Amino acid sequence: MAKQILVIIRRSNGDVLLSSALLQQLHDYYAGAQIDLLINDDTLGVAKALPAVRRIYCYSYAWKTLPRWARIRQHVGLIRQLWRRYDLAISLTTTDSSVWYARLAGRQAISLIETEAHKNWWKQRLLDGYYYLDPTQHVILNHLKALNVLQIPQGKVITKLQYSAEALQRVQAKLNDQGIGTFLIFHPSAQYAYKIYPDTLRQALLHRLNDLGIALVVTGANTPLDLHIKTTLPDLENLYDFIGETNLDEYIALSHLASAYVGGDTLNMHIAAAQDKPIFAIFGPTLLPIWSPWNNALQTAATHSQAQQTYGNISIFQADMPCVPCGKAGCDNQNGNSECLSRINPAIISAAVSHWLNHRHQENFHE
Secondary structure (H helix, E strand, O other), X not given: OOOEEEEEEOOOHHHHHOOHHXXXXXXXHOOOOEEEEEEEHHHHXXXXXXXXXXXXXXXXXXXXXXXXXXXXXXXXXXXXXXXXXXXXXXXXXXXXXHHHHXXXXXXXXXXXXXXXXXXXXXXXXXXXXXXXXXXXOOHHHHHOHHHHHOOOXXXXXXXXXXXXXXXXXXXXXXXXXXXXXXXXXXXXXXXXXXXXOOHHHHHHHHHHHHOOOOEEEEOOOOOHHHHHHHHHOOOOOOEEEOOOOOOHHHHHHHHHHOOEEEEEOOHHHHHHHHOOOOEEEEOOOOOHHHHOOOEOOOOEOOOOXXXXXXXXXXXXXOOOOOOOOOOOOOOOOOOOOOHHHHHOOHHHHHHHHHHHHXXXXXXXXXX
């Protein structure tokens, strides 16, 4: 029975967040086990929000810029911290270094590996177990394949997040100071420009949402993309600009307090899904079966693409175009514009939000 477990997830913020279902099932199966993470340092904020995690190790991309001797020293230092410390090490990342970290850290080591024989032959021999990525399956379900290797029965798939009491207090005070009670989160930005709903359509959507008579808290970070959007926000009665005013811990608390999420397919959407919030998500070229928000209640995500669909409390909007979704980083596949996003009518999104609000008011009235 494993008592010390290391999970290696050196990918994006979304991958780290969506590993929470696997971490929870490992925690439930190995009662009393200590679970640690090895992540890339740019995902530390998300990793801290995952329940059932004791310690977090960080790999830094900055190591690649160091002289060879200094780079080796950093790797050796990390290996010394991990060396045979764990009963079980699981790598959710296929990179050579991640596989080696798993092997050196765990008395039992398993990993996701590539399907190409010229890349995986030595990994198959090095590891105690391995599994392959299914490029058609949701990220969460791919993470959970590790359970099959370990012959652990899969339980209910739940994503969870946590935030600090201090963050909640700060956010609640900020809302109180501005007289905000019930509110929606409107998150217009993303890590990459090709995922962002075009400015003119965003303006039209904000005006329509403003007319619904509920507070709109607009969120974002301090990135150039977010700060540019901040300068374009219209002056509306029900709009409150929080862009650049919350850290991730505070944002998760803010999302917990929100009534719903309206915005793009980004980390913030997955945070709302983990909190079982109603979601109105605007999707461009992103592959929906892999990255759509997971519904904890229905135990599913979207499995196909269509212009508008709803499953449980999650609604998704896409363009009605034969190329959607293409999975590219914009039409040029170089982080340029996504034509499909300009084909999504803001009136359809606002109508769905309005319908949900009216239904919610009717339920409250009957109660």
